[in-house]
Amino acid sequence: MSAPLPAFRHEPHGSPVAADERGRQIADPGFGRVFTDHMAVVGYTAAEGWHDPHITARKPFQVDPACAVLHYAQEIFEGLKAYRLDGGGIALFRPVANAARFRRSAQRLAMPELPEELFLGSLEALVRADAHWIPAIDGGSLYLRPFMVASEAFLGVRPAGEYLYIVLASAAGSYWKGGVRAISLWVSHDYTRAAPGGTGAAKCGGNYATSLVAQAEATRRGCDQVVFLDAIERRWVEELGGMNIFFVFADGTLRTPPLTGTILPGITRDSILTLARDEGLRVEEAPYAIDDWRTDAERGDLVESFACGTAAVVTPIASARGPDYSFQVGSGGMGQLTARFLDRLTAIQRGRAPDPHAWRHLL
Template identity: 55%
Template sequence: MNTPTFARQPHLSPLADEKRAEILENPGFGDAFTDHMVSIDWTWSEDGGTWHDARVEPYGPLTLDPATSVLHYAQEIFEGLKAYRHADGSVWTFRPEVNAARLNRSARRLALPELPEELFLGSLEALVEADKDWVPSGDGQSLYLRPFMIATEAFLGVRPAKEVRYMVIASPAGNYFGGELKPVTIWVSREYARAGRGGTGAAKCGGNYAASMLPQLQAAAQGANQVVFLDHEREDAIEELGGMNVFFVFKDGRLVTPELTGTILEGVTRSSILQLGRDMGLTVEERRVTLAEWAEGVRSGEITEVFACGTAAVVTPIGRLLDGDDVIESAGGTDVTLRIRAELEGIQTGKVEDRHGWLHRLA
């Protein structure tokens, strides 16, 4: 693999050390950004197009023509992963090759150009090398990396753009739901769907998240932290939350998650948990799970734990499930949930042996 070269334009006025330290003390999530960003341009050609002008440059606003395609037709995709500071000061990320592969699956679905894996990995390394002082070291903290790709051609015709930009920005992150880990409340959306068969559910694109925001507001109005979507064509099968996958722990040692049908995003954390579950001796199943099975399983005691997972929130126990006036209380248990969370975070932060070779050094 050829190591890509990135031109570097250092920030002339980076944030003062004391200001950065103040942010890293309590970073929140997605509120502050590092001094630099990565940009790589793509231009269409008869032979398939080329990526060019890879660069690290000061973080700042983008200048876009009002006719820029992404503003009108939402031709864009993104990824999310984290960089972790280990005890020796080095900085690592978790399974970035899987993110690179998913980015390209999303690109194919949105008619965007695929990005070579070496450019994806190189972009992460280049940005973290420039902003490694922004990687926090507190418990549960990390540097959240947001690669994304947008159509930048100024053109109002309905066709794939011939000019595209891939970028990476970074933001120091704490706990996604804030404060100490505690079970979250989930609202069942019966009126809206996140994605449909043949749509973009398996792609990581902004439109899927935009579709989840109104039901998320409905959930918040009911005192819930997140919303869960159903597939009404499959007996109200559980899909996923607004931005996370769902797992169920059964009292007989099964770890179950909804199967991938093309409408559910194939989460990197999800696939990692499936492997960790096998490592722990659990029987892992990917299959249809209906809302009725969730409710009846919790009430009967067959389901002992329910949790959500994703890059941002890692692993979070689910407490109450609100379905209109019906309230399904917490399954109560967190033993497997917390064991999986501890194992996953331990690998990511270098405290637990990386048996599967999932870590990739960035700096």
């Protein structure tokens, strides 16, 4: 039996952000720009295994120019939120699922698997240290970014022998400036996100890097986000650059593309599927062709589409465009089922509704 993992020690912060300045920053933090005082750090070497878990001041760290992550991109990450509950207290949303996905990503990138107790312990210790950074605004939360990078200095194509696991925390407001709104999509026919046998199901930085050129094209075309088709036939809708996608039909059926290895298994995606089945809705995890999406939307058989993910939760899709076509989805605004899932999820996350699946992880 392995020895129990050590608890996180806390290194005193020499100069935390002053309370009045912190209040100014979190009054309107936006998303991903306002960082808290601390970070969680754990080291790994082949000889020592996981060691020295601690909370320390958030600061830059030095890496050797030959650091493996800079050359061979061994890097994975996660994203989840801490919420201040309406009835008091703080909770994480489904962190055990994030821990499991982090281990699967590590397997795919030939990296050491982080034990669940270290993953959860890092989140709990960091949130307790920086709980005062959670914005007291509508939709406010603390966004947590656990990540792992290969830190060994060497030039050679092999798995590294040294790694750093770090968790950052960022005060967050609404993901979309001005609040939830229906978005427009550009359907990329030139670029793909992932191919069978690749890293599509892993949450690694490379997947997002390859999406940026397509997202830039979407922006140039006047669209908010890009949606990708499959890499083989360029026919089947897969996912957005950073969100899963759902389709709602007039007969009440809810469909989302299946997890065949090229799509990230989103935790918000899984939560929506669970809630839909709880309601007795007809749920399909099945392929959906771009031509069918267009035809179904134009004749009214498809009444809603929405995207989902940790950062934005649930986002209605207003329209989609391709090189020689454009179509509106439903009314072009927030659909009834889309709104219901958004309300149900946020109510569970913030303690305003029962939690039948024990998704809230109380601190």
